[in-house]
Amino acid sequence: MLKLIGYRLALAVPQLAIVSLLVFSLVYLIPGSAAAVILGDAAASPEEIARIESQLGLDRPFLVRLGEWYAAALHGDLGTSLLYGQPVTDMIAQRLPATLSLVVGGLVVATVLGIGLGLFAGLKAGRPRDRAVTGFTALMQSIPEFWLGQILLVVFVIQLHIAPVLAWTPPSQDLGKWLTGLILPCIALGVGAAALIARQMRTAVADSLSSRYIDTLTAAGVPRSRIIWTYAFKNSLVPALAAVGLAIGVLFGTSLVMERVFSFPGLGTLMLNSVLSKDFPVVQGIALVIGVIVIIVNMVLDISYGLINPKARPA
Template identity: 60%
Template structure:
């Protein structure tokens, strides 16, 4: 297992370097100057040149790239153009909200997706068709529309949850949990449909395997056969596809944050792109890439635990 972790970490480093290079290059190609966005309508050629010089925007591309990479390796993501605050502090302020939302959505998707998939595989017929219909509906409903409906019904009309969803966990854990219920459901429902379909197919295939008949013939209880053997083997392809599900959740979380007024990374990135605050954009994308790669590493380790054949020899 140590070889698997070392192998994945070795692949992660060039991936992060490539993502950072791509984002830096794309921000370099964005038309317009960050200095013009900072100064606004009162900008003059002299003031634009002065601000660009202060920000280092008049330096060659290669020099700026090397300087940014060198600082990033030490954990310094630079200063925001708009308010001169450290980018790392801005990200640290917004990241917990996004992690709460993505974590809640992933939990909802995993629990309800696996549950529905297992039920559909164990009960072919009306229940299987009903689950298939529910998952088709879940895949068709956009997250932002579903979030608006949930908010209107359960927050505005019924008053079961607060309209303003997010409260920091360190301030009030109970309010944090209550406020994250609807956003997590809105974000996780389409992902739960994907997990349910994947689980249903993998579980049905596992239940048709010859070893299942052999275990049943020797008197192993049905519950043990399903949970310990069939479900364990069915989780291998489900776990392998969870990385894709996570990337979808992170992308969709930026939209759900807007619906529920959650001050997360999505709002920070949106304002930074509009205001041409490139250090914030570069730092936020790098942190998101680290998050995705880290979760994929955990999933790869879990995949290796379930299936020894994928471990490097």
Template identity: 40%
Template sequence: MSAVRFIGLRFARMVLVFVATTMLVFSLSLLIPGDIAVTLAGDNADPATVALIRAELGLDRPWLVQYLSWFGQLLTGDLGTSFVYRTPVAELIATRFPATFSIAMFAVLIAVLSGVLLGMVAAAHRGGPLDRVTTVLSTLGIVAPSFWIGMILILLLAFAIPIFPAVGYTSFADDPVDWLGHITLPAVTLSLAVGAELQRYTRSSVSEVLSQDYIRTARSQGLSRRRVLWTRALKNAAQPIVTIIGLNIAGMLGGSVVVEKVFNIPGLGSLAINSIFSKDLPVLQGIVLVTTVIVIVVNFLTDILYTVLNPKVRVS
């Protein structure tokens, strides 16, 4: 299969997944208990007032008509208007997205660097003390709850040794140094579980590659152990590592909800929680949709990257 056809098929699949996602996201209205019109009108409102609010919000129309109208607005970039804030959802998300995105991407960077490096070290010293130490560290990183890790980091690095701010957020545009200080502890907290998983997959994949005949041939040709490890073994073991990175970007965005609460970060997580309690359906739909679209795009890019690492993937 040619590269162009492969990319075209993956793109078509991405579009289909996007359409299916919009249907699921819009169906959130069926899962939220109660009537948003009653919530906005107040418990003591008369039925006429409630009916008027339902008509203003378009909730009196059939579900399919509501969905098609919403989907048409969506294609123009209009995510609707918040029931509670009376503000366009796109503006609300735009103000909160930078905090969540900064933490998630910094967490991905930390997880990739630490996970791949420790995994390479463990594979190069398989069965030795370094391998056992990194295995213990990865186990702790996987089993420890993120909120517990966050609180420990606050106690150690914000109070006992005041290196980083304990809570809050500063935008990059206002103060880049302060921005970095505020996102470091949340990003480290968010990265530990993913970094630990990456360490295990890197160790397993690289160890398997190191046992192959062509690696022994490279060593017999005079290539140093370090060069064989980083230029031959890592390249051939990269595909499962890329898979884990792509899959866990979604986990980073979802896991930021807990981290944002611990560090009092005004991101998408706190906005989503507030929208659930206030039954602000357009905001909740917008957040879920934006997050899902990011995951779909990341998976698409991961598929494209597969063709670079292993052209045989195009056959599937």
């Protein structure tokens, strides 16, 4: 088990290096100049733009800027916002709790609903309830999350008045309002990912129950409930966890849009404003933080595979 942990930690290092390189490189492909945005496109002259770019260090060679960014990032310094003059680390720290609350809540909804539906369908594969769940998950995957979020807003906030208008309340202010405000956004965010997990779980449960060892356990008189929960369910968790790993990346990407629907002061709003204003350090910092979180979570899931299934551990 320790070998598996060490293997995943060693693999995470080049992953982080590649992610950070891609983040830094792709941001500079965005057309336009941050200096022109700061000065105002209409009033800025080429000489003024060149002067501001020199002050901000944007005219230096790419490799020099990349090396300086790597050195600073290793010490936790993601630079300074070109537009606001604030440290990027502080700006991300202020908005990260809202984004993490939304993503974690959506992941809980997706995992519980996905595993529950997959188990419910897989236990009766080929039966009417299996076909009903399959059709329902197909519908769930076809509905855009932002559209579902707007429908939930209209129904539960505007029409029924049973959900708060302001979805985000910091947990330090009011824990109850924080939980209440997360219900609708997390449902809208997690439904699509739940369909992905449900399909994997359904297939895994159906395959497990049709295996020969299940027939042997049944012939030996092992109770049906023990066969389901001790053997079939446990063996089906590995592909389900793989689907959870895929869902996490989807949830982070979708959450950036969902924040606009529910007016969450998270990283999505900050990212959009920073892209429009060519605030490169902020865009790089947010993309790097999200990439690091996704890599760490997937590393934890890979280690969980080894705990559940010894065959997943390296020889």
